[in-house]
Amino acid sequence: MQPDLFHNILRENWGYSSFRPLQEEIIQSIWEGRDTLGLMPTGGGKSLTFQVPVMAMKGICLVVTPLIALMKDQVDNLRERGIKAAAVYSGMSRDEIITTLENCIFGDYKFLYVSPERLSSEIFIAKLQAMDVCLLVVDESHCISQWGYDFRPSYLKIAEIRTLLEGVPLLALTATATKEVVDDIQEKLLFKEKNVFRMSFERENLSYVVRTVENKTAELNHILQSVPGSAIVYVRSRQRTAEVAQSLRKAGISADFFHAGLSHEDKVFRQNAWKMNDCRVMVATNAFGMGIDKPDVRVVIHLDLPNSLEEYFQEAGRAGRDGERSYATILYTKADSAKLKKRIADSFPTRDFILRVYEALGNYYQIAVGAGYNDVYDFGLQEFCQPYKLPFLQTHHALKILELAGYIEYTEEIDMRSRIRFLVYRDDIYSLHLEKEMDALVHALLRNYTGVFADDVYIDESLLAVKTGKSRREVCEMLIALSRAKYIHYIPQKKTPFIVFSTSREETKFVSISRSVYEERKKRFEKRIFSMIDYAEKADVCRSRMLLIYFGEVTAVDCGHCDVCLGRNATGLPNWLFRRIGNKLKTYLEQRGSVRLNELVDAVSDKDENAEETRDRVIPVLRFLVDTGEFVLKDDEVALQPPKIHCLRERLTDQSSV
Known part of the structure; x- marks a missing residue:
């Protein structure tokens, strides 16, 4: 590696004096021409892992990303630094696409961002072969895996592109991925060898909290009045963003709202006001936060549960990027569990309903059977649903399933500046x-x-x-x-949702929704939903440990500062300390079998009076474990209760089923 070269590029183009953790290791791997997967939490500086080395390479970097808004922002940011960058995405005219691609062939461009849907077009493939591509980057790479929470079939086309770019290394990036998804990403992207760089998902400065409450509004106000500093409040609906923001303003708390339906000017104005601390609290849907690097967010509050722990971890992780103590809080009621389960039926309407939507779509645009291939139509969900008396939410998801099945491309509300x-x-x-x-x-x-x-x-x-x-x-x-x-x-500028017919219109009797698109995805969706509910309802397992184990960090230990760890059990000790002492007692007994009471207490106790595991604290834990039948005390000898060894160890140390 050439550290001086890369540090100079970093300093001259981005103004940073040093790299963040893992960035240099990933850059080194790319520089050596190796296929590389980087798992970096939100805010970890993923973009610099490819932007910096490409500035030292000959040729152009092809970046595949589904986030059109983020794509535009990165192109604008690069151009502001005098770096030539361009983007191709759904919604651009044929002439615009051709002009952009030819600029990338002849115009000494360094970065071309492209949405995955554009990869298989004849224009793109023809022009790509004339480009001098030095690196292929796949952002949000979890989208290629059907095991992931956001699978997009268009990502599968990337493997075909690789065959046209012989010898070009690939960098896959994602912020959240389970072990199954990590393996699947490398297989689907045709890695020559497994090569993963992973940052631990542990956030030592972030305290995870779940509060079961009757009145969320009152509790929200209480938290924001108790915890100073910048905040994000996440809700599910656009309407509720405005309602909650208004409620906070009435309580004397500076707040505004944000969702995908706002104009570009409104989004920029509100986002900048919040980033500059002119507005303290942003109430938002999940449209807010992607690409925003505000380090001093002190608290992220969820009034509604996300669909998965992946989504929750990403949104909660926007708190405390400056390393200072911060909080990620869920306000929960029992009704939230029922609402989350209802999303399963909404997200997977019946097959008959999906076919009804497909038939209505063809009639709406007056497309004959056998016609319509590659035709693009402006689309308004409300205008489409009304004449056919279709429910909005289920229709939206039916269109998404038809997209996954390969019949249409459905793009929602792209804000075309x-x-x-x-x-x-x-x-x-x-x-x-x-x-x-x-x-x-x-x-x-x-x-x-x-x-x-x-x-x-x-x-x-x-x-x-x-x-x-x-x-x-x-x-x-x-x-x-x-x-x-x-x-x-x-x-x-206009907001441009649109529908593209990926195939000619079929008779509904020939429309096929495969098992992988429907039943298997539904099963995985249910699993993620119930993992989210489990996280919200469990009160006996460290929140941080639940999240870390979910993402494959099976050796995770209690954090000591979430609501579960700080809660107290019957001994009066905090849960985290009770568990730590209990585990030490069990480990000692497993190694030595039956031992005398004083020997066990002395072995586990720390003689330093300022230590956490003093004799006065060990004895109550030991007494509790004897009273509950986990240990056996007989004639001053202590031993484990044999039939319960596995059960107890599983409860205390193995939460991999979370």
Whole structure:
């Protein structure tokens, strides 16, 4: 490795003086040309593990990611640093895609971000073979595994792309993956050899808490008044984000709300206000947080349970990235369990219902049987459901299942920001004889945005309004006029859900929903749901240990600062200390069999009066274990109760079934 080279790149382009844990090891592996899987928790700095080495390589890095908003943000961030980057994703026109791909072939670009759905298009495959690709990166790589919580069939196409990129190393990245998913990722991505770099998921500064309450609103207010600092409150519905934020403001707590349905300007404004601490609490759906690196979040509160421990761990992990004591809290009622179980039926509607939705979709767009292949249609869920009297939520999931089965591509509410590209040469602008207002707008575009003659560039009409002294509406109207005059290519912002027919329309009797798409996915979904419920309802196992064991860290120990560890049992000791002393007593007895009482107490006790395991604390634990029948005390001799050895050890040390 060339440490000086990479540290110089890091410092010159990103302004950091050192790498975070595991980043250098992953960079080294890539530099050696090895297929690599990096498991790094949210906020661990995944993007730098490929961006830094690629800056030292010849050629372009191909990055596959399903997160279009994050894709755009990373492209914008790279461009701001003077690094040439581009993106191709669903919703772009054919001309836009061709122009972007040709720029990547001839324009000395370093990064091309692409959504997995675009990988198999004829245009992309043809252009890819003309590119000098130095590295293939697969972000959110758990999406390739049907064992994962967010399987996307489009990810399976990556293996086909690998055959076109002979000798090009691959870097797979994910923040959450169980052991089965880790193995599956490497198999599906055709790793030449297993090669995993894993950061422990343990967060020593993060205290996990579950509170069973009657009044969530009152408890939420109490927590936010007790724990100072920035906070995120997660809920399931968009409507509830606004309701909870309003309730907090009435209680005198600075709060705003965030969800995918907001305009781009609203999202940016609210996100920035929260990041700058002008707003203390953000009440949000799970649309908030991806790509946000705010280190001083002191508490993340879930008012509703996520669908899985993977989702919960990722969202809870946005607290305390600065290493200071922080809290991840779930407010729970028994009704939450029933609501979570109902999501199983909502997420997996009956096959007859799925076929009904497919038939309605073809009729809605008036597509004949045998027609429609690769056709793209703007789509509004509400507008589609109303004439056919279809329930919104189940229809949404039916469309997702049809996507997994390969019949359609269903993309929800992509926030397409406004963008422009000049169609005239720079030297010709001054001979256009524009009106004064138009001329001022053109100059504002040229002063504030670079690359407008070579590529589509995202713009902000509100910024241009400030620069020109006009209203946002007036700026939009002038841009439209310039576009009609063929001086610029202007695409206004709009929210663009759409449907693509991946195959020609089939008769419903020939539509096949495979077992792997339906029954097997449903079974895994149920398992994740019940693991989430188990986490919320268990009150006798360390929260951190439950999470770590779920992700394969079977040697995890009690954290000592979650609500379970800090709770007290009948001995009056905190649970974490009771368990630690109990385990030491059992280990000693397993090694030596029957021993005298004083010998056992002395062996486990620490003579330092400031220690946690003093004689005064060991004796109550020993007495409790004798009273409950775990130990046998006879004639001053202590032994384990033989039939219960396995049961007890399982209860205290093996929670792998969580």
